[in-house]
Amino acid sequence: MKNIIPASEYRRLKLLNLLFFADEAIIKKEAANTVECSVNTLNADIEVLNAMFPEDIAQIHEADKKLSLHTTSKINFDYLTAYMISASHLFQLAMSAFIEENLTISEWAETNFVSRSTFYVKLAEVDNFLARSRLVLNNAPLEIQGSEVNVRFFFYHLFSKSYPYTGWVIQDSDFEKNINEFIKKFEQHMNVYFSLSARVDYATAIAVSLIRLKNGHPLQASDEDIQFWHDLVAYHNAMDIDLSDLETALGGPLPPLEYYMIVLMSFLGSFTYVNRERMNMRVLYNGKFQRIRLKLTEDLLAIVDDRIADTLALKVTLLDYLARFLFIEKANLILDVDYFSNKLVPDIVDRQEILAVLKKYEGLPDYQFVRSNREVIATYVHNLFSIGLSTETYTSALHVKIISKKGFIWEEYLKMQIRRYYSEDAIIFSDGLNPSEHWAQHDLIISDSSIPNITDIEVIVWHMPPTKRDFAALGEVVNARFEKRR
Structure with missing residues (x-):
């Protein structure tokens, strides 16, 4: 999250996070120390946040020099995060680039009522973030450039992270309906199930790909990568899914390479396998084609396998998570792996054991993705294993x-x-x-x-x-x- 929004907004988000998860009101001076600012700056931040959020979403109250956050029962911290992301210049610039408004800097600043001097400061922050993500912001007109895979993943994760507040950002209800119909067929064919919230994530990823293709930005890949993607999709028996709904949304036939990507993007979110046979098939696939990820997964599972009777669900969940690093080398490109907020996961697994396993692999030739994403992967695995152990009494x-x-x-x-x-x-x-x-x-x-x-x-x-x-x-x-x- 620190990479997505400016430093001042990140500090305010830290304050919201602190107050949201607090069991009681927090002394103002202690809050200032925690978010690393002066009391005067804290007062200014509170004023900005209370002006930013409608009263029915969130308000910070002060009593006896103590702070508390008041929200409705329908608001969680992810919603507040989404609100701040959607108000950021990065999001607004990204949306302009995505819908291809083709505005110059002057036109964008004028349209969004931002002075040129202020805009150039914000533009520098956006440039820095995109550079870390191996992307470039072209200024005339405003356009995000780079590897098409990276560009699509950037748009997908930004829109997905902002969804709780913005809702469906693709302004075409028929488009959404067609994609949803395809996902239903995908579920039935693949014996998997997306929850309603996970379905939105997958639909967003598909929509981004279709619109980028529709606007003249097709995927490019080497013959070796194309063959690999084809073999992966064919192994999972995903070659015969009815594509008519996607082709209706696209307005034409869907190229095979684009379809392979849509199938693989299902691993960006989360889904549930309907039967154990499908889970075992997933493990066998990794044993045959992705042995390096299976080996890493099994070494990580060794940390808890003597405490969990059946680790199959954990194994496929971890394999599916690692699958997203098939295309993405740096965590900056995966905004949803930012674990800024306190998720209140029980701490019953030693995180240092997980880090020790990852450090053992990160220097090996086939595991460069571990080095770039070690802390992110460790946090995910720690939370996954902790939840798995917490439910062991029930599942066993x-x-x-x-x-x-x-x-x-x-x-x-x-x-x-x-x-x-x-x-x-x-x-x-x-x-x-x-x-x-x-x-x-x-x-x-x-x-x-x-x-x-x-x-x-x-x-x-x-x-x-x-x-x-x-x-x-x-x-x-x-x-x-x-x-x-x-």
């Missing part, structure tokens, strides 16, 4: 789906009988038999009658009401589960 319990041909009341009766012997630490009851948004969340099915072979999950058939023999069979499964945990 035996998840049981109860099915009765006699109906719901009998299913609830059976659960009640099982609960007499097993707490939630040992057994958790699952609801969905075939959920559409993630892999099946049950390890065992208990039924009072044989059921069709519609799942590869183990089934045991009980009586109704259950007998001692039935509980003995369940006991064997539970004991085996706990032996595995030990």
